[in-house]
Amino acid sequence: MKTSLTLFWFRRDLRLHDNRGLFEALKSGNPVLPLFIFDTDILGKLPDKSDKRVGFIHHSILQLHGELVKAGSSLLVLHGKPLDVFQQLNRQYNITAVYANHDYEPEAINRDAALTDFLYHQHIPFKTFKDQVIFEKSEVVKPDGNPYTVFTPYSKAWKHKITEADVQPFQSEDLLKHLYKTSPFNIPSLSAIGFQDSGASFPPPFIDQNIIRQYHETRDFPSLKGTSGLSVHLRFGTVSIRTLVQIALRWNESWLNELIWREFFMMILYHFPQVVSRSFKGQYDQLKWRNNEEEFRRWCSGTTGYPIVDAGMRELNATGYMHNRVRMIVASFLTKHLLIDWRWGESYFAVKLLDYELSSNNGNWQWSAGCGCDAAPYFRIFNPAEQTRKFDPEGLYINQWVGNLHKKDYPQPIVEHQWARERCLQVFKEALKKE
């Protein structure tokens, strides 16, 4: 006789508290076994075997497991292709239902569609819920029903729609008694899934109220601790969006807008999945990118000779993080000064960023290149010196990552600013000449 149980599948919602899908699974009353799958389709694409994001997930999995063991249950952690894993689980257990939270990326949608199909034929319900955003898919659309493609009216409609009910947490503490009771399972080590420890540490999310309250004043200065540092937690769901929006509504409109940008780009990716490989504004794909590989290598390694650009890239390479203001500067530099395809920069960020999120990364790169929806116009070219003067006037950030600029091995600028600016304007103008 096979054991009957309901599965809750953790994906990018690695927490017990305020987790909608988990809440719904526990509320169903059937014994719930939580599951995590190290997806070989995803892991196989990661070139760096000490990828910090895998380390972050593994660390979070161990935390979750610890909490579940305390509640008398465990976390089942498997390694493979999700569909294969579910086929195997279906042989092993009598699965009454599978619960999970919505995932909106094109590949996740395909993965879930294939699983829906398999489970349907086994007569197993697959129930999924909105959890990672306040408003998803077509919940915030124009009066004519079409999706917004401009941020400001989207954000207005978003703010108009939200109520207290949308940020109420899904409290599952009292429901944990419905977890499937078992002695702890073994959790595979990093090396068992083909990875190794990067040495990075992963502090739990900490919501610093002072930082959030002053966000609009300090956010642009990379040498300050002026940003929340919560992006990676939001990425993997170790913090709940409802908690953050509740705080943002109360304390800081600018920070709220950042959370709305996140949902805006998720909504755009959902409705326009072609942006993964193409410019939102099609005529920008006419553009004659120079794509000089040696210059790209210098951008990647932080040796362009522009201190603010190099500091940003060195911070990224060393930590897997870059301050948002500096992300805009390096993106503008790559696409406009060097005329390198935004997709090259996007791919590099995708490999390096601990908080990498397809929708935001793609949306913001297209924004920088000028080819995205509601993007910066092409002639908005950041002057690295001017940006430094405004946002790192004492060179504290530069000094932290590039050190002494007078060292004889610090490179000469890869291109002269004024000349590169003129070249950029010409190339873009040429590509955008009417049809």
Place this chain on the structure above:
DNA sequence: TGAAATGTTGGGGCG
């Protein structure tokens, strides 16, 4: 969530 070029204004030096 730019920067540079160009235009306008007004105070002060000076003949």
Place this chain on the structure above:
DNA sequence: ACGCCCCAACATTTC
């Protein structure tokens, strides 16, 4: 006293 010029400061336009 007055007009003229210079130029900083600010505003507007352009890319």
